Amino acid sequence: MAPALRSADLRGTWGTLLLPLHADDTIDWDRLAHALDVLVGAGLDGVYAHGTAGEFHTLGEEEYDRINELVADRCGRHRVPFQIGASHMSAQTCLDRVHRARAFAPSAVQVTLPDWLPLSRTEVIRFLVEIASAANPVPLVLYNPPHAKTQVAADSYAAIRREVPSLIGIKVAGGDAAWYAAMREHAGDLAIFVPGHRLATGLRHGAAGSYSNVAALSPTGAVAWQRMMVEDSGRGLDVERRIQRFLADHVDPLARQGFGNPALDKFLAHLGDWAEIGTRVRWPYASVAESAAERLRPIVRDRLPELFLSG
Incomplete structure (x- = not known):
């Protein structure tokens, strides 16, 4: 059983479980278990499981439960929060x-808001209150991506915190110094998690951690x-600048071509080559195409050697 997290405990770099797929789109469970073992040992x-990168929106309910069982077993055995x-x-x-999900006693449960129709501020709170009741005693993390x-505006979080005290963190895109100031004013002690490639700057402004795309590239x-x-915060910021430049040069063009975040x-x-995903x-x-990542492997290691010191 994983210890339930408090907002003060929710910190650092978390890695996501990605779905290795067969040619018929079924999950390769052996490769999934191996990828999870790498994450657990990193x-x-x-x-965490079932973020956007984990393709939660494509899962059948039996697949969902089976992944949860696997994550709870592996992380529980190695005492890794999940x-x-x-x-x-x-x-x-x-x-x-x-x-x-509550039956697996995770450290927290992540949810997004319902997404067919926009919600009013009152409806956001109504949704989260019911979800919190269902998750109890497991705390909640709200995932509110840009898409x-x-x-959820910064000035909504004070009311949300009053009505949903089991909400301990939020997963958001982050922003500039003014955005962080507004979040400090309204979000209080909620743990703010920002994208992995912005973590060094985020920590300087008060972010607590990241559900990390950098961990997708290289968990260790x-x-x-x-x-x-x-x-050495200066070195950390230098690596961040080089990560963002690499993404701008080689990943943003793929996004502009229409590839989604899971892709x-x-x-x-695949570029990082740490598991057969x-x-x-x-x-x-x-x-x-896998070949697009394979061509870039020597380039990413040359530009970001700090992320590949172990191999």
Whole structure:
């Protein structure tokens, strides 16, 4: 059983479980278990399942439960904190997933807001209150990405915190210094998690950690980089600038071609070559060719050697 997290405990670099797929879009469970073993052994602050990169929106309910069982078993054996995403476009399916996720006693449950129609501020709170009741005693993390139809404004978090005290953290895109100032004013002690490639800057402004795309590229490298941010913030920021330049040169063009975030994160994982995940994403979404990542392997190691010191 993973210890339930408090907002003060929710920190650091967390790695996500990606889905290795067969040619018929079924999950390769052996490769999934191996990838999870690598994440568990990488020294990350925690592991989570069913974010956008984990293609939660494509999972059948039996697949969802089987992944949860695997994550709970592996992380429990090695005493690694883990979070289970219960997100779904339907509030009713999300609620059902929360009930089932709670049975695995994760450190926290992640949810998105229902996504077919935008929610009012009152509806956001109504949704989270019910979800919190279903998850109890497991705490909640709200995942509010930039593409969500309902964007939670900074000044909403004070009311949310009053009504949903079991909400301990948020997963958001971050922003500039003014955004962080507004979050400090309204979000209080909520743990703010920002994208991995912005973590060094985020920590300087008060962010707590990252559900990390850098960990998708190199789990052990993301851990080493976080350690560097603490020991030598200048070096940490230098690595951040080079990560962002690499992404701008080689990943942003793929996004502009229409590849979605799951495809891009699998591209990063194949580029990093730390597990046999592949780049295939589920129908109807487009996958980046594996050869595109393989061609860049010497380039990423040359530009970002700090992320690949172990091999």
